[in-house]
Amino acid sequence: MADAIFIAMMVVTVGGAIVALEAEEIVYGAIGLAGSLFGVAALFFLLDAPYVAVFQVTVYIGAVAVLILFTVMLVRQEKWYKELPATSLSRLAGVLTGLAIIIAFAFAVMYTDLSSYTQIQNTAGFLQIGQLISSGYAPVLEVLALVLGAAVVGALTLSRVDREEKQQ
Amino acid sequence: MNSLADFVLVSAMLFGIGIYGLITKRNALRLLFAVEIMINAANLNFVAFGQYLPIASGSQAALGQTFVLFSIALAAAETAVILAIVVVAYRLHNDVDVSELKSMEG
Numbered sequence: 001m002a003d004a005i006f007i008a009m010m011v012v013t014v015g016g017a018i019v020a021l022e023a024e025e026i027v028y029g030a031i032g033l034a035g036s037l038f039g040v041a042a043l044f045f046l047l048d049a050p051y052v053a054v055f056q057v058t059v060y061i062g063a064v065a066v067l068i069l070f071t072v073m074l075v076r077q078e079k080w081y082k083e084l085p086a087t088s089l090s091r092l093a094g095v096l097t098g099l100a101i102i103i104a105f106a107f108a109v110m111y112t113d114l115s116s117y118t119q120i121q122n123t124a125g126f127l128q129i130g131q132l133i134s135s136g137y138a139p140v141l142e143v144l145a146l147v148l149g150a151a152v153v154g155a156l157t158l159s160r161v162d163r164e165e166k167q168q
Numbered sequence: 169m170n171s172l173a174d175f176v177l178v179s180a181m182l183f184g185i186g187i188y189g190l191i192t193k194r195n196a197l198r199l200l201f202a203v204e205i206m207i208n209a210a211n212l213n214f215v216a217f218g219q220y221l222p223i224a225s226g227s228q229a230a231l232g233q234t235f236v237l238f239s240i241a242l243a244a245a246e247t248a249v250i251l252a253i254v255v256v257a258y259r260l261h262n263d264v265d266v267s268e269l270k271s272m273e274g
Contacts, residue, residue: 006170006174010178013178013182014178014181014182014185017181017182017186020189020201020205021188021189021193026195026197026198029197029198030201033201036182036205037208040212043178043212044212044215046170047175047216047219048219049219049233049236051233052215052236052237055240056240059240059241059244060204060208060240060243060244063244064204067247067248068197071251071254071255072197074258075255075264090191090192093191093192094188094189094190094191094192095188097184097187098184098185098187098188098191099184101180101183101184101187102181102183102184105176105179105180105183105184106177106180109173114172115173115174116171117171117172117173117221118169119169119220120219121219121220121221122219122222122229122232123229124229125230128229128230129230129233129237131230132230133234133237140238144242147242148241148244148245151245151246151249154252155249155251155252158249158252159256
């Protein structure tokens with residue numbers, strides 16, 4: 001059986017995700033998303049993976065959530081206050097598909113022995129992560145750095161305002 | 169005591185919510201939120217299985233965590249590109265409703 005702090009963090013994570021998608025105003029949605037990401041970081045702590053949890057807080061809440069908030073402020077419009085509601089058919093389809101996936105996963109979990117794993121086996125710390133990243137997976141790290149650099153340069157190029165375009 | 173099944177269930181809930189958002193929403197930023205939620209569901213699953221299953225020895229014990237670090241970095245790069253595209257779409261069309269962005273339609 002799950003303990004209380006797990007239940008609390010589950011509520012924060014799932015509730016934040018629902019707020020992110022259903023909040024009337026999109027700024028509140030962005031804040032809800034940040035809450036959901038924070039809940040996932042807390043779940044990483046519960047999984048004895050503190051390094052991943054801190055990385056999650058740094059990257060997602062420190063960078064991604066702030067980036068999203070700035071974009072929302074850049075592109076917000078009055079008419080978003082009354083965002084067009086989804087048609088009832090697509091809403092029904094979305095709810096049914098989402099529920100079907102959740103129920104399918106729940107049944108899959110129920111009919112396996114996943115709930116018999118109650119003891120965390122691998123408590124690897126910084127040392128093992130550092131060894132993996134700097135030995136076997138060093139090429140992955142290099143490629144990832146390249147991808148990140150290319151993505152940032154591409155984003156800057158995309159959102160650059162041309163001088164000629166501006167003068168028109 | 170938390171079991172592996174609890175974490176998998178939370179992950180499934182996040183994934184289902186993300187699918188719901190992808191189907192019903194038309195605002196580009198909401199779609200980005202939905203994708204982020206689904207990426208987080210996958211990461212949570214990865215760490216949970218990596219920590220609970222007794223497969224690893226030595227430095228291999230950190231495999232799940234290491235892959236999630238890579239995944240988080242990739243998601244950050246992807247978010248930067250998507251947000252740039254949203255800003256450009258807003259500048260060109262004055263809207264971020266994906267059903268209104270028809271200039272790339274075949």
